[in-house]
Amino acid sequence: MENTSAPSSNIEWTLADFLSTYRYWAVFFSSLLLAIGGQGFSTVFPLISQMAGSSAQTIGIFYFGSTLGWVAGAFLAFIVASRHGRSALISPILVCAIVAISFLPAPALWGSPAFLFLFGVVFGTVRAVFPLAIAIFLVGGRPGKIDFGCALTLLSTTILISAFAPIGASWLYGLDLGAVPVVSAFLACLLLAVILLVPAGNLAFDEAPRPRHTPLAPRRRSPLLVAVILVMPPILIFLMAIGVHLFQANDADVTSSPVTLLLALLVFGIAVAAFIYLAYWVYRIHGELAGAARSQRLLTPLAGMLIAILVPLGLPVLVMTLGDLLNHRARDRGDGSLISIAWLGIWSFILPPVAIGMIQNAANESYGMGSDSA
Incomplete structure (x- = not known):
């Protein structure tokens, strides 16, 4: 097994090392909770403030304070996080929670410029410290460019997921047209984030990563067959949607037809089978390599x-790291690159089954089994 007992100055964390630690996923899910809570709260904040009698200028004070909070967040990230990472993340969350709780027994505070400014500062600090501190934590492990970029890309998906938060916040606000449900949900996100971070210990990746190795016997598969199995469901769904649209354009009611229902069930069954095969392929390829x-x-x-089936963008990121690993092994043998990383990245996000087929073909060659020209 590779030597992982080197001093910290020589360690180089990989994406797999990051993803194999609790602290990475603690930061991931706490960042996700804060992104969801913050995005949802900021969406309905103007409505809550207007109901409390605040003017547009008063509401602007909150957002001005939120902008200044990024300065405080940057200070915590660059000065405190390098030595006390967990404290740098938990402290602003707790302060923000205390300030937010004050709104519940005293609704008049929604119209107080001074209080809104204070809340804006701590709110902005919480939203700023996480992305900056996370980058510092990852850099501490001295990862390569691809490993660092992929680890940061996975964490950035929390921002994409938080785009759905305004829907939930609007629903909570509509329950009684008040601040209590929204603020309570925001506080719940803060509390859960703290609960996740407390057991994480030292968040810096400045020690040697934990060694791990779970080998499986290498097997040759047809890259074409792998790609076809995985690309079949979206193609069938697209063709079925086109067919239904064409029939409806001719005033034919096909949505309630038994044939349409049977076809829909067939496509659904194929999609489930392809999803299971995807999980199986990801499992096998990691063990076989x-x-x-x-x-x-x-x-x-x-x-x-x-990670491939549950984490947003997890599959494209894993495919990219597998491609880089296969190229690295080929160069160690004195061969050229087995796969184009540029094309692999393009297909990973446009049509992942094609990228998966490329990985399988390169894996076949790396096993010394030859490539599948199909």
Whole structure:
């Protein structure tokens, strides 16, 4: 197994090392909770303030304070987080929670410029400290460019997911046209984030990563067959939608037809089977590449499978790291690159089954089994 007992000055964390730690996922999910809570709260904040009699200028004070909060967040990230990472994240969350709780027994505070400014500052601090501190934590592990970029990309998906938060916040606001449900949900997000961070301990990645190795016997698969199995469901769904649209354009009612329902069930069954095969392929490819040669760049098969199917952008990121690993192994043997990282990245986000087929083809060659020209 690779030597992981080198001094901290020589360590180089890989994406797989990051994803195999509790602290990474604690930061991921706490960041997700804060992004959801913050985005939802800021969406309905103007409505709550107007109901409390605040003017547009008073509401602007909150957002001005939120902007200044980024300065405080940057200070915590660059000065405190490098030594006391967990405290740098938890402290502003607790202060923000205390200030937010004050609104519940004293609704008149919604119209207080001084209080709104204070709340804006701590609110902005919480939203600023996480992305900056996370980047500092990751850099501490001295990862390569691709590993750092992929680890940060996965964390950035929390911002994408938070785009759905305004829907939930609007629904909560509509329950009684008041601040209590929205603020309570915001406080719940803050509390859950703290609960996740407390057991994480030291958030810096400045020690040697934990070694892991779960090998499986390498197997050759047809890249074309793998890609076809995975691309079949979206193609069938697209063709079925086109067919229904054409029939409806001719005033034919096909939505309630038994044939349409049977076709829909068939497509659904194929989609489920393809999803199961995707999970199986991700599981096998991580174990098989580990069986061909040990590497700290590989996740365990179970972890790779769960990340690919549960984490947003998890599959494209894993595919990119697998491609980089296969190229690295080929260069170590004195061969050229097995796969184009540029094209792999393009297909990973446009049509992942094609990228998966590219990985399988490169894996076949790395096993010494030859490529599938199909």
